[in-house]
Amino acid sequence: MSIFTMPFPFIAQSNSSFLSFIGDFLNIQILFMSSNINSLLLCCSLIVSIVTFYLKKCSKNIYLVDFACYKPFSTSICSKDLFIETSRCGGHFKDESIDFQKKIMSRSGFGDKTYVPESLLEIPANICTFEARKETESVIFGAIDDLLLKTKMKVDDIQIVITNCCIFNPTPSLSAMVVNHYKIKHQILSYNLSGMGCSAGLIAIDLAKQLLQVHPNSYALVVSTENINSGWYLGNNRSMLVSNCLFRVGGAAILLSNISSDSHRSKYHLKHIVRTHKGSQDNCYNSILQQEDETNKITGISLSKNLMNAAGFALKANIMTLGKSVLPLLEQLKYVSTLLAKKYFNNKMKIYTPDFKSCFEHFCIHTGGKAVQDEIQKVLGLSDWQIEPSRMTLYRYGNTSSSSVWYVLAYCEAKGRIRKSDRIWQIAFGSGFKCNTAVWCALRNVDPIKEINPWSDEVQDFPVNVSK
Template sequence: MYLLLVPLIAMLLAHLSTVSLENFTELWNHVRLNHFLTVILCSVSLAFAVTLYFMSRPRSVYLVDFACYKPEPSQKVTRERFMELTKASGCFTEESLALQQKILEKSGFGQMTYVPKKLLRVPRDQSMSASMEETDQVMFGAVDELLTKTGVKPRDIGILVVNSSLFNPTPSLSARIVNRYKLRGNILSYNLGGMGCSAGVISIDLAKSLLQVHPNSYALVVSTENLTRSWYRGNERSMLVTNCLFRVGAAAVLLSNKFSDRRGSKYRLVHTVRTHKGADDKCFNCVLQQEDDKQNVGVSLSKDLMAVAGESLKTNITTLGPLVLPVSEQLLFFVSLIAKKVFKMKIKPHIPDFKLAFEHFCIHPGGRGVLDELEKNLELTPWHMEPSRMTLYRFGNTSSSSLWYELAYSEAKGRIRKGDRIWQIGFGSGFKCNSAVWHAIKTIDPAKEKNPWMDEIDEFPVQVPKVAPIVY
């Protein structure tokens, strides 16, 4: 559309440049004297069209602020301590213990990730009450901090979206938040379950859609996951990975469609793109919650996971690319595609340079292998990957909330400038790949920020070895 409009606009401007002021005056006098009714009708039609245009435009959605929960220091666990607790549980064979140690040594984790309180003792307490205690701790901690930062009153919130993939009690987690903060009776409350690590972006997309039809509203999005209840106690190899990679965390995000909030907000939501590959059996089964032969429930990860994630990302960026990439990159991709498909030329398809479209990348830290593959395929620099790698190192994989710890890292480093564009990429079971694109409304001053990185940000980045041996 843009390519067609440019020559038309150029021709119109060239023609208008030959018209003098006298020509406009003569034309106006002719219309005023002979076609008064026509002028009135045209004016009314123009006013109606302009009004209709502005009323039908999508409402802008602003991110007022967000908060990431930082657990208590007593919940920190070193890799050695983690293996000691795992061995002391008495659930695992020597082979399973060796596999978990190997995974952890290559995970990219540091020595300060957090686990639930009830998993720090032997025997482990995986009861419903212990699970509820963990979820209340992280959800309410994140929401409390967010309300303090924004000054928004709970009863002003009109939309609530909560996502937790594996832990979905009754009443729902969203109902627990409504009860805790005494949210109003007509609140639009949603509880998303079973949607994996990309559910955070899905929640943002749902809130955005609701804000399009409910004017002057605030939407609260809470993303979390529960480890206490979902800890795997068996010896199935494909289910042991999740025990090693997931850690405690939660995030709360406040969105608004009020124009008055524009100046005080941090970001404007530009695009959300969702890709679902669940129609393909291989994609559907690559992340699967199931029982092993001894009825222990766990999440099985298929060896096809990396290939499936790559295909999902490819589909997602094929949709996102035309929305964000400059025309030059789109033309290069189109030309290479025509040469390869039509003229059967043996050339590599052009890989768009997304660094021209975004200043910052928040890639879900599903594991070190995932980050390595995306760094390679998207041709990103270590600087671009730093928020993702440092989040994995410091907090581990906190599931759907991880993307917000990454954005908090960039803010704490003072990297977010007015006008910057941020790309959040999430992967999840199903299989799904989802993207959110944000535009920074203002420069973020780290001196005024409160987030989980602020008291230790000067210690990062750190060098993360490819293999960190564990001796316990």
């Protein structure tokens, strides 16, 4: 009997039945072909091909069991007026710098309840490693504690820990900080990502995915945050003052699993991750840059005028890659046909923008700023309802860097928007310049009444008008 005529569905029932099948088949073939070395080699080649195919098919699914976003204490609330007044009284900024920050804040899309570290509300601001560590510990441990409570997990059940923070990189690392605080077993696989910007949260998810593919029956804890104290700029360079105005305290803890039985209790299934890096181009690489200002004494994060162009460039490349996996065939054909027509027939023809609304029910866009949200809404043709979770997150929590897309998803959950089989698209941008996206599929309805997240006690107050 030819091997290609044998039924295959039973092979994937279990590893043991599959291996038994291979063993029986190999014994039979050796008996009948031992006199023919060529046939035996052919038989072995076929077996290798089948095993390779089987292993690819059995690659582990990655489940998001649950996640938690940190909500700071009310003592850290900083209204726009308080922010300006504290900056004015601190004695570091010139009058024109105060006026510039006031202008930025008026256009920021912020409300009056975003959070900054209490150390920055002191006059003058208390910038030091001790306060930076205190801030990060509060955020990371607060998020993890909430996650463990929600999932009823024990830290000893976790095999992988990944932390990411762009600016604050102490020794020992943040991942070691987690291990020490929770007294995690010494066999833990721990990683700390630094300097990768606001999109590092999705890079951490991708790293966890890769690790879970090769470590069976494992849980991965991903913690995304940023440190405001250590990134605070005390000079008068306008391109560096913008980051003071936009970044706020926040963090998220995410529990991932590759255990098949967890599909019944998990919220989401990871479908795709697409990472786009445009760092090879100087204008993209230099769009967000940490350096000394013109005094050569004060370090800050410089945001260039090319930032929006870099973001658009990276987003376009990212969605072109992602579109191949998620767009309906008709949408792909429309895009390709206009692309070819522009190249060969009419250079002035406008390239068709695929309708990603046909692929996703929810859009979790990084809260980098109001201008970023406006541009993405325009490019993707999103309705006000679809962009609402990101706008409200920017309004309530500001730019919490790599954790912002999780606050956006938490808003969708608190509003009762997540239904079984819904598809969620997370989009994040970061220095480098990078655009990273993740696609999730909801495994069940998320009941907002049973959910506990940062929005739970106030979601009824949203949305609010942020058009001004």
